[in-house]
Every structure is written in structure tokens, then in C-alpha cells.
Amino acid sequence: MFKVLLVDDERMILDGISSIVEWHKLETELIGKAMNGLEALELMDKNTPDIVITDITMPGLDGIGLVAKAKEKYPNVKWIFLSGYSEFDYAQQAMRYGVKHYLLKPCNEEQISEAILEVIKEIKKEQAAEEYIHLIEEKATKSTMLQFENMLKQYFMYQNLSKDTVQAMKEMTKQNYRNSFAFLLFTVEEEKEFNKINEFSLLIEKSLKEFHPLTVVIENHIVGFARYSDELIEQSRLFHKAHNKTLSFSIVLSEQKRDGEERLSLHQLLDQLFYQSKQSFLPPTEWVEFQTSSSNMLPVEEIVIHLKKRQSIEALNCVKKVCHQMAENTVTPKLAKGYLIQLFLLLMSKFPHREVEDRLQVVSQMEQFIHIESFVIYFEQLFDRLIHHGKEERKLSPVVQDMLDYIEEEFGNPDLSLQWLASNRLFMNADYLGKIFKKEMGQRFSTFVTNYRIDKAVEIAEKEQDIKVFELAERIGFGNNPQYFSQLFKRIKGFTPSQIIQPN
Incomplete structure (x- = not known):
């Protein structure tokens, strides 16, 4: 009216x-x-x-x-x-x-x-003319915002940037921050709808408005720039403390940057969270430098034995140990993920009859893990599924269970073989033992013992860095033949024993 x-x-x-x-x-x-x-x-x-x-x-x-x-x-x-x-x-x-x-x-x-x-x-x-003009202006504004948002996404996601994008970011940081800014990352660590992530992004911009944040939403990550100061770090810390009870998220803040060409990608910012727990706050003083090499070995056979014996806790402890070693050595997240994905695939190859996982899907999922603890959680659930799935099948026979126990006890005995075990411990026919072991364990007795001994060699060498190669060979049952031990070790692991004992 x-x-x-x-x-x-x-x-x-x-x-x-x-x-x-x-x-x-x-x-x-x-x-x-x-x-x-x-x-x-x-x-x-x-x-x-x-x-x-x-x-x-x-x-x-x-x-x-x-x-x-x-x-x-x-x-x-x-x-x-x-x-x-x-x-x-x-x-x-x-x-x-x-x-x-x-x-x-x-x-x-x-x-x-x-x-x-x-x-x-x-x-x-x-009124119609005004609405039309408003609509045109709104579309123009949205178009400009969309272009800027796409440019920010390219800046943080792509390795190779156009000269125009680099120059635009350089001018933006110069005009908005007078060449004194920080990169910031807010990572939401639980599944949320896109509109909820956007609402969280608006809350961040409102809470840190005095630092003029410019951010973009990429999946569950809010990444961008803000004017650098000690107050920015403190305000971000208070924001994290105030809101992490209602939403699981982590914050990463970089050191002061003075040039838009000093770029940090989204993956570089996420890498800093890899060895941190969920809901972390990581100021620039707590950043780590990663190492591009590692001598980590994967205790596949040891885990297999624990799983065959339905010892999920012991199997998980092996995984935790690997993760702890990589964290101590600050192995690059890319390399660490590669090791843990390899461990998953090797374990699955040991259980070919248990199709409990879509392996390609799991590998894709693992590549997106932000924290190393996500691998531990996944392996814990995997081991429970493998053991539960195994309960539906025929359990290990008592004789194979005894054979596994004797391998653990006698792996340092150079005489350990199928024939020795049959004659000196089980007092049964060696051919029969070999057939039943392969049927239930999926591999020959001699192959299993060799792999188990090599895994034990890795474990001992990492604990006792001053041990000699010939001493190590003797400890795990290779007697007076350290040369054969070294050749076999390298063929299985891809490294020589001396590279573990004396890493470069």
C-alpha cells in the first residue's frame, strides 16, 4: 500500500x-x-x-x-x-x-x-528501475568477489601460479598490510555442511576484524592472510579457547611475512598439524622443520603374528611405535603417509581372503588425513575388523599357534627350521606341519621365519645403535654368516643393516 x-x-x-x-x-x-x-x-x-x-x-x-x-x-x-x-x-x-x-x-x-x-x-x-540497478550492482559485486575468491584458491592450492596472480597477491598484501602479514589456517576437524563452514568463516572474520583478515573456504579449511602482530596471535588463541568446546578445529599461524611472493600453500600449512593432536593451536614459534629422509622399517610380520593370535593391542602398539619414531625424526608428512599407506597395503596382502576393506578408497582417504593420530585410529579399527572377521572363519589350529609361539622364542636359534621344530619341539611330521602352516598363514614356514627375523633385526638395530652387523646377524639366528644376512636384509627391506645402525 x-x-x-x-x-x-x-x-x-x-x-x-x-x-x-x-x-x-x-x-x-x-x-x-x-x-x-x-x-x-x-x-x-x-x-x-x-x-x-x-x-x-x-x-x-x-x-x-x-x-x-x-x-x-x-x-x-x-x-x-x-x-x-x-x-x-x-x-x-x-x-x-x-x-x-x-x-x-x-x-x-x-x-x-x-x-x-x-x-x-x-x-x-x-522502483523497478532501482531494483534492476541494484541487481546489476549485486551481480557485479558477486562477480568481483567470486574472481577474488578463485584467485585466493589458486594462490593456496596450485603449485604453479600465473604472473598476474602473483602480482595481484603482492599488491594486495602491500596495500592491505603494508608488507607485514601472516598466513593463517583454521581447519575444521569434523564433518560439517558447507554453509556451517561459511558461518564459521564469518565468525572468524568478525572476531579478528581489527587485523583485516582475507580468507577463502577450501573444503573444511579456512585459509588466508591477516595483519601480523603479537595481538593477532593472542586474539587467535583466545578465539580457539572460546570456541573449541563446541567445534573441533585447529589453528596455524605463520611467522611475519613481508612480501606476497613469500607464499605458503594450504598443504604447507596443513603439514604443520600432522604431528599435532586435534584441536591444536600452533603459533609461529612452534613450527617444525621436516626431514626428507628416514630409516623407518615396517614391522609387518610382527603385526601379522599379533593379529593371527588375536592380539589387537600388541599389533596397534607396533603401529604407534612407527608413528612415534617418525614424529621424533620429524619426517615429512608426505613421506610418513607413504610409509603408513605402504604398511596398510602390505598387511592387506597378508590377508587376501579377508576382503574387509576397499583398498583404493582407504588409500585415498589416508592421503587426506590431517593428523598422524588419524592413522592410529584407523589401524585400531582395522585390526578389530580383521580379528572380528577372522572369528567367523576357522581359528588357528593349536599346532599352528604353537609354531608361532616357538618362532617368537627361537628366532635367534640358527638351527630353527621346519625340520628342527618338528623333531625337537612338536614331534610331528615336518611335511604335515609345512602344509598346515601354509594353509593357515598364507605363506611357507621358511619365508615367514625369514621375514620375522628381519623385522626383529630392525627393532634391535633401532634400539642398540652401537651394535655391529655381525652381532646383529648372530642375535637373530644367522650365526656366523653376516654377509648372507646383509644381502638378504637389503633384498627384503631395500636398505643395508649398516644404514639403520649408522644412519647418514
Whole structure:
């Protein structure tokens, strides 16, 4: 409904017009009546009309004075003047203020209604034009924002950037931060819908607004820039403390940067979280430098034995040990993930009859793990599934269980073999033992013993760095043949024993 105000110093005309016009049929509402221009201004201050129908000649403040004063404050109000033939000069003055509609007194309902409808048509046309302009401006703004957002995504995700992108980022950091900024990363560590991540992003920008953050949402990560200062670090710490009870997320802040070309990618920022626990706050003083080499060996056979014996805790401890060693050596997350994915695939190859995992899907999932603890959690669940799945199959026979126990006890015995075990411990036919072992364990007895001994060699060498190769060979059952031990070790592990004992 369009609001109408009537102004005339003659009460009869005011009452007459207000009563004869069917306001609702014209999509209008009469909101007030005034006897002069001053009263009209007071009413307009209380409730601004869309249309004012006013007389020209009035005491106090006439129609010309009213429109002159009101135009400054209410430029969008439309005017209809009531005038007599003798007031034509006044009407010409009103035209200077954009007044286009006049009614000659006396006028009837039809004339007044036609004038109102004409004004309403004009208002609607202007509103449509304004909406169109607003829509165009909104689209232009969204387009500009989208272009900037895409540029930020390229900056943080792609290795090779165009010269235009590099230059744009350089100019942006110079203008916004006067070449003193930090990279920041907020990583949401639980599944959330995209709109929830966006809401969290807005909360971050609002909380850190004094540091002028510029961020972009990439999957579950909010990454960008902010003006560097000690206050930024403290405010981010307080934000983390205030909100991590309702949402699991970690924060990474870089050291001070002075040039937009000093780029840190999203993956580089995420790498700093790899050896941290979930819900971490990582200021620049706690960043680590990663090593690009490692002598970590994978205790596959040891884990297999524990799983065959349904010892999930012991099997998981082997994984935890590998993770702990990589964390101590600050192995690059890419290399660490490669080791742990290899461990998963090797373990699955030992259980080919247990199709409990979609291996390609798991590898893809592991590559996206942010924290190393996610691998530990996954292996814990995997071991439980393998053992549970195994319960549905025939359990290890008592004789194979005994064979595994003797391997653990006698791996340092150079005489350990299938024949020796059959003759000296189990007192059974060696051929029968070999067949049942291969059937239940999936590999020959001699192969299993060799792999187990090599895994034990790795374990001993990592604990006793001063041990000699010949001593190590003797400890794990290779007797006086360290050369054969070294050749076999390298063939299985890809390294020589001396590279573990004396890493370069």
C-alpha cells in the first residue's frame, strides 16, 4: 500500500477528498491530514508518505515552501498540487522542484483518482528501475568477489601460479598490510555442511576484524592472510579457547611475512598439524622443520603374528611405535603417509581372503588425513575388523599357534627350521606341519621365519645403535654368516643393516 498525506487549509476540502476517494482500491492508505505546510512536515517526520496531495496557498508555510523543505529530507516523495487558475505562477515555481502533477480546483473523485494512479505508476516504474540497478550492482559485486575468491584458491592450492596472480597477491598484501602479514589456517576437524563452514568463516572474520583478515573456504579449511602482530596471535588463541568446546578445529599461524611472493600453500600449512593432536593451536614459534629422509622399517610380520593370535593391542602398539619414531625424526608428512599407506597395503596382502576393506578408497582417504593420530585410529579399527572377521572363519589350529609361539622364542636359534621344530619341539611330521602352516598363514614356514627375523633385526638395530652387523646377524639366528644376512636384509627391506645402525 502506498501512503498518502493530504494538506489544505480548508477543512471542507480536506474532509471532502478524504471521504470521496476509495483509497484501498487505489492501493493507497490515507495516513494523515494537515492544515498547512508546518503541520505537514511534522506528520512527515512521524510517518513518511509516498504521495503528498497539497494546496499551494496556505498560511504559515505554503505548498511551495513545503515542497522546498521536504525535498531535501524526503527526495523520493511524489507531489500532487491543488491549484486555481490564479495560482498558475506558483505552479510554475513548483515545477523547479520536480512537481509534475496538478489538479485544478474544484476537482472530483475521478480526477483525483486518475492523478493518484498516474503517480503510483511513476513510483512503480522508478522502483523497478532501482531494483534492476541494484541487481546489476549485486551481480557485479558477486562477480568481483567470486574472481577474488578463485584467485585466493589458486594462490593456496596450485603449485604453479600465473604472473598476474602473483602480482595481484603482492599488491594486495602491500596495500592491505603494508608488507607485514601472516598466513593463517583454521581447519575444521569434523564433518560439517558447507554453509556451517561459511558461518564459521564469518565468525572468524568478525572476531579478528581489527587485523583485516582475507580468507577463502577450501573444503573444511579456512585459509588466508591477516595483519601480523603479537595481538593477532593472542586474539587467535583466545578465539580457539572460546570456541573449541563446541567445534573441533585447529589453528596455524605463520611467522611475519613481508612480501606476497613469500607464499605458503594450504598443504604447507596443513603439514604443520600432522604431528599435532586435534584441536591444536600452533603459533609461529612452534613450527617444525621436516626431514626428507628416514630409516623407518615396517614391522609387518610382527603385526601379522599379533593379529593371527588375536592380539589387537600388541599389533596397534607396533603401529604407534612407527608413528612415534617418525614424529621424533620429524619426517615429512608426505613421506610418513607413504610409509603408513605402504604398511596398510602390505598387511592387506597378508590377508587376501579377508576382503574387509576397499583398498583404493582407504588409500585415498589416508592421503587426506590431517593428523598422524588419524592413522592410529584407523589401524585400531582395522585390526578389530580383521580379528572380528577372522572369528567367523576357522581359528588357528593349536599346532599352528604353537609354531608361532616357538618362532617368537627361537628366532635367534640358527638351527630353527621346519625340520628342527618338528623333531625337537612338536614331534610331528615336518611335511604335515609345512602344509598346515601354509594353509593357515598364507605363506611357507621358511619365508615367514625369514621375514620375522628381519623385522626383529630392525627393532634391535633401532634400539642398540652401537651394535655391529655381525652381532646383529648372530642375535637373530644367522650365526656366523653376516654377509648372507646383509644381502638378504637389503633384498627384503631395500636398505643395508649398516644404514639403520649408522644412519647418514
